[in-house]
Amino acid sequence: xxxxxxxxxxxxxxxxxxxxxxxxxxxxxxxxxxxxxxxxxxxxxxxxxxxxxxxxxxxxxxxxxxxxxxxxxxxxxxxxxxxxxxxxxxxxxxxxxxxxxxxxxxxxxxxxxxxxxxxxxxxxxxxxxxxxxxxxxxxxxxxxxxxxxxxxxxxxxxxxxxxxxxxxxxxxxxxxxxxxxxxx
Amino acid sequence: xxxxxxxxxxxxxxxxxxxxxxxxxxxxxxxxxxxxxxxxxxxxxxxxxxxxxxxxxxxxxxxxxxxxxxxxxxxxxxxxxxxxxxxxxxxxxxxxxxxxxxxxxxxxxxxxxxxxxxxxxxxxxxxxxxxxxxxxxxxxxxxxxxxxxxxxxxxxxxxxxxxxxxxxxxxxxxxxxxxxxxxxxxxxxxxxxxxxxxxxxxxxxxxxxxxxxxxxxxxxxxxxxxxxxxxxxxxxxxxxxxxxxxxxxxxxxxxxxxxxxxxxxxxxxxxxx
Numbered sequence: 001x002x003x004x005x006x007x008x009x010x011x012x013x014x015x016x017x018x019x020x021x022x023x024x025x026x027x028x029x030x031x032x033x034x035x036x037x038x039x040x041x042x043x044x045x046x047x048x049x050x051x052x053x054x055x056x057x058x059x060x061x062x063x064x065x066x067x068x069x070x071x072x073x074x075x076x077x078x079x080x081x082x083x084x085x086x087x088x089x090x091x092x093x094x095x096x097x098x099x100x101x102x103x104x105x106x107x108x109x110x111x112x113x114x115x116x117x118x119x120x121x122x123x124x125x126x127x128x129x130x131x132x133x134x135x136x137x138x139x140x141x142x143x144x145x146x147x148x149x150x151x152x153x154x155x156x157x158x159x160x161x162x163x164x165x166x167x168x169x170x171x172x173x174x175x176x177x178x179x180x181x182x183x184x
Numbered sequence: 185x186x187x188x189x190x191x192x193x194x195x196x197x198x199x200x201x202x203x204x205x206x207x208x209x210x211x212x213x214x215x216x217x218x219x220x221x222x223x224x225x226x227x228x229x230x231x232x233x234x235x236x237x238x239x240x241x242x243x244x245x246x247x248x249x250x251x252x253x254x255x256x257x258x259x260x261x262x263x264x265x266x267x268x269x270x271x272x273x274x275x276x277x278x279x280x281x282x283x284x285x286x287x288x289x290x291x292x293x294x295x296x297x298x299x300x301x302x303x304x305x306x307x308x309x310x311x312x313x314x315x316x317x318x319x320x321x322x323x324x325x326x327x328x329x330x331x332x333x334x335x336x337x338x339x340x341x342x343x344x345x346x347x348x349x350x351x352x353x354x355x356x357x358x359x360x361x362x363x364x365x366x367x368x369x370x371x372x373x374x375x376x377x378x379x380x381x382x383x384x385x386x387x388x389x390x391x392x393x394x395x396x397x398x399x400x401x402x403x404x405x406x407x408x409x410x411x412x413x414x415x416x417x418x419x420x421x422x423x424x425x426x427x428x429x430x431x432x433x434x435x436x437x438x439x440x441x442x443x444x445x446x447x448x449x450x451x452x453x454x455x456x457x
Contacts, residue, residue: 016218020221020225023225023226023228023229024225026225026228026229026232027225027228027229027232029232037284037285037409037410038285038407038408038409038410039285039286039287039315039407039408040405040406040407040408041287041295041297041313041405041406041407042297042405043297043332043403043405044297044298044299044387044403044404044405044406045297045298045299045300045401045402045403046298046300046303046309046339046342046387046389046401046402046403046404047300047301047302047303047399047400047401047402048302048303048304048389048393048397048398048399048400048401049301049302049303049304049398049399050398050399051395051398086302087302087304174304174305176304176306176307177304177305177306177307177391178306
């Protein structure tokens with residue numbers, strides 16, 4: 001078979017295929033039009049909010065070597081919690097990754113203004129779930145919390161050359177649809 | 185400057201040689217198949233044209249004269265019964281229909297798209313939708329809530345609840361992701377008419393939604409479909425469109441065969457030459 005015949009044949013077949021595809025689309029459209037009638041409500045958009053907290057810009061509330069603790073010493077440090085969420089939040093404070101012998105000796109009190117949120121040793125506050133602030137934090141509100149570290153007079157020499165390290169954590173949850181202050 | 189025209193022609197004897205070669209390649213079976221497919225498609229194209237003509241006519245504003253209209257107590261009762269059964273308004277006369285399925289435009293506050301921001305777990309939003317459905321006796325209404333492409337993951341957790349307000353019937357209640365098939369319900373009445381369907385559609389972000397759904401955006405399309413178009417009343421009042429389709433399809437088939445015959449005859453003459 002000559003090249004010309006082949007080319008002509010190929011063109012014919014290609015044309016036929018294209019025609020069949022186009023007509024099949026028409027067929028599908030007509031079949032749908034005959035069988036269905038449809039209405040749609042388009043572009044229904046649902047955007048969710050966020051819960052985001054800034055605690056002291058990530059800076060430690062007490063530095064290592066900043067204070068030398070001995071019986072009777074009390075150190076007061078302030079830090080802030082900022083609500084960067086899109087709704088008011090409840091928050092709770094807890095300690096994590098607690099280490100060092102002072103963890104069982106130093107008495108720590110966290111206060112929201114005059115109200116005591118929680119009180120105990122660092123070890124006792126590790127992953128504690130009950131340190132919930134009474135007042136919710138409004139959107140973009142920045143609230144200062146006071147941490148009081150006290151070395152009890154009665155502790156004696158048990159904490160000599162001892163240290164304490166911890167992570168201070170805050171967990172927040174939206175107040176919306178959450179009357180029981182559920183955090184999980 | 186004069187244009188030069190170059191003409192390439194193939195001698196008659198060479199053309200016939202090519203044709204013979206092509207005929208050999210295209211077997212009789214292939215030819216028959218092509219013819220059958222072509223005929224079927226031609227018929228369908230004709231049907232499509234008819235559908236498009238009818239549909240375009242439906243949207244036109246036209247003056248129609250419907251002589252000898254009568255209102256009797258019996259027909260009024262029948263229409264009212266059909267409507268009240270579904271909680272809709274009184275049915276219109278059968279010849280007054282303009283659309284078979286449409287969003288009702290009487291109340292601007294209804295039939296609005298959702299555009300909700302700052303949703304948190306437990307939040308719900310409700311919108312009302314009113315649809316006009318014209319049909320003879322029985323149709324199936326299908327409802328789907330489907331995410332737009334690219335929004336599947338954010339959308340699947342949302343819960344959708346569709347309620348037919350007058351009866352309180354829950355048509356669908358579940359997540360978007362769990363909607364494997366359209367939710368359906370049947371509409372029936374004894375005489376042709378228009379029913380008004382009044383729905384309450386509630387979309388909820390469930391309490392179980394975790395942090396992975398923070399600051400996400402879901403986009404959904406809500407669709408109502410009436411299946412089995414043959415049960416719908418065309419706006420012209422013509423009760424037998426199928427007959428029309430068949431007649432036009434038959435005409436198309438006839439025209440096709442005539443053209444085919446002429447071409448075949450011409451081809452035979454060419455070969456004889």
